[in-house]
Amino acid sequence: MRKIENIVEFNNVNKYFKDFSLENINLQVKQGQITGFVGANGAGKSTTMKLMMNLLQPDTGEIKVFGKDYANHEKELKERIGFVYDSNVFYESLNLKDIRKIIGPAYKNWSDSKFYDYIKKFELPLNKAIKTFSKGMLMKTSLAMALSHEAEFIMMDEPTAGLDPVFRRELLDILKEMMEDGRRTIFFSTHITSDLERIADNITFIQSGKILFNESIRDIQERYALVKGNANLINHDIEKYFISMERSSTEFQAITNNAEEVRSLLGDQVVMEEASLEDIMFYTKGASRQYV
Amino acid sequence: MFNLIKKDFVIQKTQILLFIPFIIFFAIFGDHMSPAFIFLLASTYIPLNGYIYDEQVESNILLNSLPYTRKEIVSAKYIGAIAYMILGIGVASVILYLFNFGFMIRDITIAMGLFFVFSAFAFPLFYVLKPGYIGVVVIFGMILLAGVLPPLFRLLTEHLTTITDFLTSLSTTTLYLSGAAISIILYLTSWMVSQLIYQRKVF
Structure with a gap:
């Protein structure tokens, strides 16, 4: 069977x-x-x-x-x-x-x-x-x-x-x-x-x-990441990989749903951490509202 | 299916204990009442109670989550009602007999006929109405029937002599047989209507 x-x-x-x-x-x-x-x-x-x-x-x-x-x-x-x-x-x-x-x-x-x-x-x-x-x-x-x-x-x-x-x-x-x-x-x-x-x-x-x-949780955790770095790294091309971003004059903190791409673009210039499910869900919600 | 019928008995165990004193009460104090009416009450007691238990949304969710089809759930009510009617009438006749309350087989047949007619109208209501309203509607309906039917019949007998003449001209057997046929047809139609309604019901 x-x-x-x-x-x-x-x-x-x-x-x-x-x-x-x-x-x-x-x-x-x-x-x-x-x-x-x-x-x-x-x-x-x-x-x-x-x-x-x-x-x-x-x-x-x-x-x-x-x-x-x-x-x-x-x-x-x-x-x-x-x-x-x-x-x-x-x-x-x-x-x-x-x-x-x-x-x-x-x-x-x-x-x-x-x-x-x-x-x-x-x-x-x-x-x-x-x-x-x-x-x-x-x-x-x-x-x-x-x-x-x-x-x-x-x-x-x-x-x-x-x-x-x-x-x-x-x-x-x-x-x-x-x-x-x-x-x-x-x-x-x-x-x-x-x-x-x-x-x-x-x-x-x-x-x-x-x-x-x-x-699967593992796939989600691999795909999403919390990205932190210097604010002057942000440009239009980078921004589109983020589903949410908070920035001050010197630093930014963002969540990406394409961790791989961000890593290859910014590499060591930023710190990448595992995003919590709560963050992912909260910001996915925001993103969908933004683009609907 | 048998389990669904048995379920109605299990859920109202305590009420069933009250059934016997309920009939005894009528046997003692109901001497001015028609025995047919007492039999009608006895026959509807368990099926009606079963419906009142199952009108809640939650019990519908439970029954429909168990391995039963909607068709079986409705059929169990209609088949079970007949079984519980026979049981109710059986117990009531024993009690009435023991209390020397005179009755005839005719009273039982009339009660059975009325049971089919009453159930045929009442049961589909349980599938249509919102939970919580059933009790009110049934009680209101019974009062209305008791209040409206007798004067209506009196009116009919006075004015429509052709009908009454026709009815009296029939032999008792024909009268009873056609009465039985009509009430059973009503019951079966009601069964089909309830099936249709319950198939589409949203919980």
Whole structure:
């Protein structure tokens, strides 16, 4: 059997709403890796994730999960997907025992013993109503569900938002552990860039309904750089390689998205450092606004 | 599909416990009421409650993220409703019998017919209306029906003698059979309408 490289593929997907639209979305989620999905609130992250789960259908374009479409393989695909949503989706008056009775039988691969193992590991109460759960507990609940049916692809919408720092670390560790056997793929949205630097292999960056980049972190960090040097080096030809620049009468500091070219043009005359993801995203945003 | 039907039972465990005292209440204090009406309440109790639980956007997101198709989610409601109607009526007849509340098979058939008609109109509303409005609409609708239908029927019997003459001329069997046919056709149509609406629903 051919190894599927992209667990999720969006090809020219468009989705229009009254006051918002996703335009020409192309994105790939690579197998066995963690892809972080970043963007401001309202940039289209949740809509994209709903499209990925077939909660919404695209107006045009094609969405494939595990190389198959939802129209003909909906159940088969959802058997293999685990989900963590931003808000609670479980019936709030029920306890975990009852939730298991509803969710367990839905999956062919469900394992009760795995479920109870994870509940124990995550220290979740079996007999308390879901409505008493904290955000962190809800997240662990969703993860326990996903792991109990051997989900190969886990989609998480803002899993770290609203978590205290200690639990955030814990979650990132759980995710790392989940990835160890290399069979799982994770796609998660966030607006906290330090989460990405810690665990993501790839970054997909969305802004105002458009994907600005969808690359591996390493490539991004190689392409972008923070450049510092003497202000008299700046001329029109150099400036076009910068997506942002601050200058005083004697010095400048800029971010480039073409580090290689800048290095060959200016070489030792400037100091080049690794740009942080936050800087990259902040300035990419500025650049796109400037040139649209 | 069976799991989806069973789900409605699991989510309303506590309400189902209240079902028995609810019917006992009618068995004791409802002696002026038609048994058919009590059976109608008993039959709609579980299906309606199930809908109220599932009207939230979140439960729709959950169900649609599980390996179910939208078609199955709607079908489970319509098939489940019949199963829960039979269960509700069964339990209610035992209770009424134990409390010496007189009723006839005719009351049960009328209740079943009314159940199909009521459900046929109510169920699609759950897919159309925004969450939170359903309860109000259903209660308002029931009051309206109870208030408007009897005088309307009286008006019809007084003025449209041809219709009533025609109806009385029919044998009871024909009357019942056509009533059954009409209510089942309404229910099936409603099922198809709900499918169409739910396919396009946005969560």
